[in-house]
Amino acid sequence: MTDEDKPDEQAPDEPTQPLAGWRPEPTRPAQPQGQTYGETLGETHEAAPEPSADEHLIAGPPPQSEPPSYSSPQQLYDPAPPTVPQAAPQTVPMAPQFGPPVAGPAYYGPGPYGRPDYAQPARARKLPLWSWVAVAAVALVVGVLGGLAGAALQDELSSSDGTVDNGLDGVRTQSAAPLDADNGSVPAVAQALLPSTVQIVAEYDGEAAGATGSGFVLDRDGHVVTNNHVVASAAEDDGPIVVIDHAGDRHDATIVGRSSVYDLAVLQVEEADGLEPAALGASQVLHVGDPVVAFGAPLGLSQTVTSGIVSALNRPVTTGDSADDSSYINAVQTDAAINPGNSGGPLVNLAGEVVGVNSAIATTGGATTESGNIGVGFAIPIEQVRTTVDQILRTGKAEYPVIGAQVRTSGEADSEGATITEVMPDTPAERAGLKKDDVIVKVGDQPVNDGIALIVAIRTHRPGETVEMSVLRGGEEQVVEVELDGKVG
Numbered sequence: 001m002t003d004e005d006k007p008d009e010q011a012p013d014e015p016t017q018p019l020a021g022w023r024p025e026p027t028r029p030a031q032p033q034g035q036t037y038g039e040t041l042g043e044t045h046e047a048a049p050e051p052s053a054d055e056h057l058i059a060g061p062p063p064q065s066e067p068p069s070y071s072s073p074q075q076l077y078d079p080a081p082p083t084v085p086q087a088a089p090q091t092v093p094m095a096p097q098f099g100p101p102v103a104g105p106a107y108y109g110p111g112p113y114g115r116p117d118y119a120q121p122a123r124a125r126k127l128p129l130w131s132w133v134a135v136a137a138v139a140l141v142v143g144v145l146g147g148l149a150g151a152a153l154q155d156e157l158s159s160s161d162g163t164v165d166n167g168l169d170g171v172r173t174q175s176a177a178p179l180d181a182d183n184g185s186v187p188a189v190a191q192a193l194l195p196s197t198v199q200i201v202a203e204y205d206g207e208a209a210g211a212t213g214s215g216f217v218l219d220r221d222g223h224v225v226t227n228n229h230v231v232a233s234a235a236e237d238d239g240p241i242v243v244i245d246h247a248g249d250r251h252d253a254t255i256v257g258r259s260s261v262y263d264l265a266v267l268q269v270e271e272a273d274g275l276e277p278a279a280l281g282a283s284q285v286l287h288v289g290d291p292v293v294a295f296g297a298p299l300g301l302s303q304t305v306t307s308g309i310v311s312a313l314n315r316p317v318t319t320g321d322s323a324d325d326s327s328y329i330n331a332v333q334t335d336a337a338i339n340p341g342n343s344g345g346p347l348v349n350l351a352g353e354v355v356g357v358n359s360a361i362a363t364t365g366g367a368t369t370e371s372g373n374i375g376v377g378f379a380i381p382i383e384q385v386r387t388t389v390d391q392i393l394r395t396g397k398a399e400y401p402v403i404g405a406q407v408r409t410s411g412e413a414d415s416e417g418a419t420i421t422e423v424m425p426d427t428p429a430e431r432a433g434l435k436k437d438d439v440i441v442k443v444g445d446q447p448v449n450d451g452i453a454l455i456v457a458i459r460t461h462r463p464g465e466t467v468e469m470s471v472l473r474g475g476e477e478q479v480v481e482v483e484l485d486g487k488v489g
Contacts, residue, residue, distance in 0.1 A: 163256055163268065164221075167390035171219040174277040178352040185350070189293045190305045192352040195246045196278035197345060198224060199297040200253075200267075202231045203239025214296030214345030215243070215267070216354060218389065222272030225389060226344030227359055228258045228265045228327070229319075235265075243269050246303060257392035261400045261459070261489040262384060263319060263327035263359050265344075266392045278346060281353025283332050283381040286310050294336040294358055294377070296345025308336030308375075314446065316456040317378045319360040330456045331378035332356045338377035347379040355382050387462060401463045401484035405429040407440075409451030417441035417472065418454035432482040434471065441477070442470035458484065 164170040178192040179185075196217045204210030213230030217223075224243055234241050234255075241253045251269045258265035269275065286292075290310045298304050312333035319327050334347060338358050347356035356379030364374065391398040404427025408419045417439040423429045440448055443457035444467055461467055463486025468479050 163396070164393040167394040168386065171221045171223060171393065172277070173219045174279040177279050177281065179350065181349070181351040183350060184291075186291075186293055186305075186307045189348055189350055189352050190295075193278060193293070193295055193346065193348050194303055194305070195276040197246065197295040197303065198275075199244040199300075199302040200224075200226055200230055200241065200344065201244065202241045203234040203237060205233055206237065206239075208240055209242070212297060212300050212341055213343040214341065214358070216278045216295070216344075216346040216357075217272075217275045218266070219277045220272070220275070222269040222275065223256065223393070224253065224267040224269055225357065225385065226265050226267065227357065228260050228263045230344050231255060231258065231265050231267070232260070241267065243267065244302065245275060247274075257396040257398065259388050259392070259398035259400070259489060261327055262388045262398065263329070263380065264357065264385060264388045264392075264398070266389055278348075279353045280382055280386065281349055281351065281355045283313075283355045283383060286313060286332065286349070286355060288312060291350055292332075292334055292336055292355065293348045293350075294334065294338055294342060294345065295348065296338075296342035296358060298337075298339035298341040300341055304342075306337040308334050311335050311376070315378065316453045317360060318452060319378075327359075328452070328456045328459055329359060329378060329380050330384070330460050331359070332381055334377050334379060335375040336377060337373040337375075339372045342377075354385075356380055357382075357385055384460065397488050399463050399486040399488055401458050401461050401465070402487050403427065403429045403432075403434075403458060403482055403484065405434060407451040407454060417448050418451045428482050428485050432469075432480045434469075434480060434482070435473070437473075439472040440469050441472055444468055462486075 179188055183189075193216075198215045198217065200213045200215050201209045202211045202213070211230060211233060213226055215224045215226035215230075218225050231241055233239065235258060241255070243251045243253045245251065251271060253267040253269045256266040256268050288310055291307065292310055293305060293307045295303075295305055310332060315329075315331045315333045317329045317331045319329065332347065332355065336347070338361050342358045345358045346354040347358055349355050358377065358379050360378045361373065362376035362378075388398045404424040405420050406422040406424070408421055418441075420429075420434060420436055420438045420440065422436055423434050440454055442448055443454065446457045446460075448454045448457055458467070461484055463484050466481050466483045468481055470477055470479055
């Protein structure tokens with residue numbers, strides 16, 4: 001039995017907001033919503049007691065209530081583009097049907113010794129040539145129809161379980177970097193990546209083109225990567241999604257799968273011929289100060305390029321307008337200008353490789369409902385993008401790791417690590433020997449300063465992995481091994 005959802009705590013010192021797009025609404029300004037930082041990372045067979053205001057359950061889905069926050073995150077959307085015509089349904093003509101040839105009557109010849117009244121055995125009659133042609137035609141038609149039916153069945157089964165059995169290994173990605181790493185040219189990066197960057201227009205709150213964001217082409221099979229919050233409303237309402245490529249051509253798109261926990265989604269684009277995939281790089285080799293380039297459609301301005309540097313690495317960030325769509329990011333921080341509408345666009349190194357997906361910006365928490373770049377933007381590391389996209393391609397959904405413990409996320413100034421306030425029964429945390437009042441200070445080699453940092457550190461791993469956690473208990477540090485469980489989200 002899954003634990004009850006628990007209330008979340010306040011935002012970290014750098015509140016963030018997702019960047020779905022922009023739309024001026026003079027008659028109905030966006031209402032600020034509370035920002036959530038609680039999360040659930042496990043499940044139990046018994047209902048857990050309600051946590052106090054400074055505790056956080058990492059044992060199940062996010063709570064439904066919306067706690068207070070430091071900032072006023074909001075989603076802004078671009079003016080509606082022209083209506084996208086829907087493709088006409090296709091039909092398949094029925095194949096002609098044929099029957100088997102019919103044998104003629106038996107032949108009775110003259111009887112022996114000239115007596116005609118003795119019947120002779122019937123002799124086989126040769127089939128005319130046209131009959132064999134008809135039989136061959138029937139076999140050909142049946143074979144073709146059987147093949148089409150099998151393909152249709154396979155497509156239907158694939159669509160329910162994902163689209164690619166081998167995940168990323170089963171699609172035609174771009175493996176080689178388009179440029180030399182030491183080229184040092186932002187214009188060269190722009191020329192290489194603009195053909196791989198797309199604008200996304202999606203239904204939002206019943207409006208056919210109410211949300212706009214960005215994305216990049218993953219492969220030559222028509223898959224596009226973007227943020228979940230760009231297409232979440234369209235997914236819930238089964239609304240239209242349109243991808244606009246660098247040439248301005250519009251393509252209808254459907255959702256292959258999405259993850260609200262990692263704020264990622266994969267789209268399938270129709271008629272993908274001519275879409276140029278982007279090369280995937282690595283964020284783990286980045287250094288603070290490395291130059292990076294951001295691509296996207298800020299404020300609806302497609303094919304926009306901005307540049308900056310890597311401001312920080314492994315920055316724990318949580319985003320989302322409500323408790324239901326909170327995501328936790330071990331982010332690459334950059335000062336490259338990122339604004340509403342950049343969401344889902346690629347963050348690229350000077351070799352022209354994608355090292356992250358632009359997802360959020362920090363806000364000052366002011367009274368204005370519209371906010372833009374203040375030089376603090378965050379991107380999802382490409383390693384996490386690879387993992388989540390691979391899962392979505394295989395199964396149509398993504399899993400995140402959980403341990404099944406309740407931790408404090410109040411962010412006390414003098415706190416050290418993440419304090420466990422309760423361990424749920426029959427969970428990875430209990431099996432690993434974790435106890436109440438244990439303080440987790442490190443996951444692997446990654447330091448943990450508070451509960452949010454613990455959640456983000458755990459989510460850089462996969463369900464089923466065994467991770468080492470450094471724990472303070474009674475003033476002494478010890479190391480425990482925890483085999484991570486998984487949840488879909």
